[in-house]
Amino acid sequence: MLKKLKASLGIGGAKVDTVLDEMSVAQGAILTGRVEILGGDVGQQIEAITIKLNTEMKVENDNGVSYQTYTLDTLQAVAPFYLEPNESKSVPFSLKLHDETPITALNATNNQCHVWLETTLDIDFAIDPRDRDFLQVRPLRVAAEVIRTIEMAGFTMVKADVEKGFLRGHNFSSNSGCYQEIEFRQGGFLSSKEIELSFILDGNALHCLAEIDRSLGLSGDQYRSFTLPLTATSDQIQAALIPVLRA
Structure with missing residues (x-):
């Protein structure tokens, strides 16, 4: 029971790591890689593996300027499955960059452009483990x-x-x-x-x-x-x- 409680709080629960075949890609490229999952101290039901293609955008309004994470695209990698204690699982994936994904490889004095993948394990009644991987997006x-x-x-x-x-x-x-x-x-x-x-x-x-x-x-x-x-x-x-x- 204690192990289940800890896992629900993110202690001793499943871990996730996204491994990309390339960290530097051109506009419109297809990203490929795999999601590496390692089970924790107890078995857990994984409802989904969600991969988001994110950027940070500037929002201006009457209250001033703020910066928000904006999701350009989302991929659900697999159907729900049960992860046994200490079980390792590797899930391959491919995701085409959205055509309007910002270029990040720019020689600007002030370059505020960022693009990253955020991978999340959707686990019922638990803190979702997540991983963030920044990309370099080159111009065509x-x-x-x-x-x-x-x-x-x-x-x-x-x-x-x-x-x-x-x-x-x-x-x-x-x-x-x-x-x-x-x-x-x-x-x-x-x-x-x-x-x-x-x-x-x-x-x-x-x-x-x-x-x-x-x-x-x-x-x-x-x-x-x-x-x-x-x-x-x-x-x-x-x-x-x-x-x-x-x-």
Whole structure:
């Protein structure tokens, strides 16, 4: 009875560890790995193994700014099962990254973008054991080249974060409920220019939305959007960025 009580409090109960085949993956990749479970001092009924793909998003309201965990996708790995005392079990899984998963591998002065997997064992009448594994999400080649082209035009990546809300460009829109903003700044003697760039991966295409702001501009913020195939050439990327860079 004492062992069961301790297990319900998380003492001597089952433990979980998620082992990923790769910790660094590109946008849209399929994550693969296994969930390693080790039974505790007593047998326990595992109702589910839940794997969540999470990010942290900024929420702004009248009370100020807060940061909240936001779940982009959820996978239930197995049906319910009984775990014997000290029994070890390995459950393989695969999970495709949500197309709007933020890029985390960015050389920004202030990079606030984080993505992680949270694995939870759902155990009745007990504290659920859980494991958290952070991922490095790399930009696809076309996204990396868009970023590089902006930087070669004299802009510095100063900030990247994830914000609550939706984006809408020409013939495309986001759907996850949060979006990434990558902020670039170009300083001049009399004025400065900022570009806030967001990507939306959509199958074989990459949608891009840019908000352009000049410190001494008279027309307010401007928006430019464009879509590139994932096979876009350097010439196609540079041509798509001309309206953004010249705005």
